[in-house]
Amino acid sequence: MKERLSKTVQSLQPSGIRRFFDLAASMDNVISLGVGEPDFVTSWSVREASILSLERGYTSYTANAGLLELRQELMNYMKKQFGVSYDYQNEILVTVGGSQALDVAMRAIINPGDEIIVVEPNFVSYSPLITLAGGVPVPVETTADTEFKLQPEQIEAVITKQTKALLLCSPNNPTGSSLTKAELEAIADIVIKYDLLVITDEIYAELTYDEPFTSIASIGAMRDRTIIVSGFSKGFAMTGWRLGYICAPVDLLQAMLKIHQYTMMCAPTMAQYGAIEALKNGSHDVEEMRKSYRRRRNYMVKSLNEIQLSCHTPGGAFYVFPSIKKTGLTSEQFAEQLLLEERVAVVPGSVFGLGGEGHVRCSYASSMESLEEAIKRIGRFMQNKL
Known part of the structure; x- marks a missing residue:
């Protein structure tokens, strides 16, 4: 049946994000920083x-x-x-x-x-x-x-x-x-x-x-x-x-x-x-979300830099994109080991194309409590890798 499929479709690679979401979903006590979705409920x-x-x-x-x-x-x-x-x-x-x-x-x-x-x-x-x-x-x-x-x-x-x-x-x-x-x-x-x-x-x-x-x-x-x-x-x-x-x-x-x-x-x-x-x-609710994301962004950037994951301050969205090059791991190795060893899900930067390798995407569309625990786990992971 495969030969009957469109050659264009066959040439496409499955989403690199989905594999890590599926793996994380099969595990207990996982903090996901992978999903590109607001943690707020619609107004x-x-x-x-x-x-x-x-x-x-x-x-x-x-x-x-x-x-x-x-x-x-x-x-x-x-x-x-x-x-x-x-x-x-x-x-x-x-x-x-x-x-x-x-x-x-x-x-x-x-x-x-x-x-x-x-x-x-x-x-x-x-x-x-x-x-x-x-x-x-x-x-x-x-x-x-x-x-x-x-x-x-x-x-x-x-x-x-x-x-x-x-x-x-x-x-x-x-x-x-x-x-x-x-x-x-x-x-x-x-x-x-x-x-x-x-x-x-x-x-x-x-x-x-x-x-x-x-x-x-x-x-x-x-x-x-x-x-x-x-x-x-x-x-x-x-x-x-x-x-x-x-x-x-x-x-x-x-x-x-x-x-x-x-x-x-x-x-x-x-x-x-x-x-x-x-x-x-809806403008009031949008502004409240924006203020909350800004606080979380500032926390994540400061905390990631403190645990030796170099990270620029992003101007928007709800992602940080820290460098993991100090570990000597590829972005996929880093994401998989972090998930298996510390139960934190991030997305390897390599799935996002040129310039992504050597980085991981972390979404801060999660509660501060979850972000603080995630940073604690990532910090422990980094101590074992450096």
Whole structure:
């Protein structure tokens, strides 16, 4: 049967994250710093709005692009929060999570052989989605020396006649690195010079800690060449709701809408009603989560450095990406031994692409009590390895 499968699908490697989650799930007394998911429950008012929509019988399909009211709220939110204006009728699409948004964005712009520049380390689905769409991922490695921030000259060095777009994620998963406005302006200059598109994954936009988030779409003429992909999973603690969205110029958006129509129809109706409430009245809860994550980030960075795991201070998301090079172990060896010996689950940096080896990803979306115990165990592990 294997010979009947798509050669493209056969060429893809399974997610490197999943193996460690499955192993951790089979063990007792494990503290998981691996899951990229908020430890907060979705706000009650959001849950209540969704329940109310069911009680009122709102269980049919919505418009393919999403509820009109939700798209209006997204238009208002993008303008108020990030200074970017979109037409809610033609330039906003509600999707089944940020993952589907990335998928339709890739498929809408890629012709066979088109090259998409991807900044690594990055989320594990980026390159596979490009490949599935018929494109060629072109990785650019970032390192701890620059706090894993993309440098403009790195983009220019890999541009060819086949280059179609640059894929960005800021704040970044797995490093937590967050690009400043000035850094994005320098990147925008290169993008415009070579007439590229940008797909920007802004799923962590609400979770920045040291300075306000800047969308590259808000810079100069970038709006008309940028596809914003985002969602409610991280900032609004709505991972299981599977609700994302895309903001893009009308021609790009309408192309993505066609793919969405044929493959998904629409996002879940009750989730859309919950999202309307989140955008209208969820800012207080988002801010409380952000403050809590900031405290945890500061604790993790300080504590990891104290136990000789060198770690930069990430500007956003809820991950730290410490170096484990002092141990002499590969990132996979480190993660597996730490799990087996001390019952702490982290993700090896190697699964996130170039620049990831020699590091592990630790999520601080856990209680302070769990983080403190995890640090105690990791510290004991380090004493045995150094």
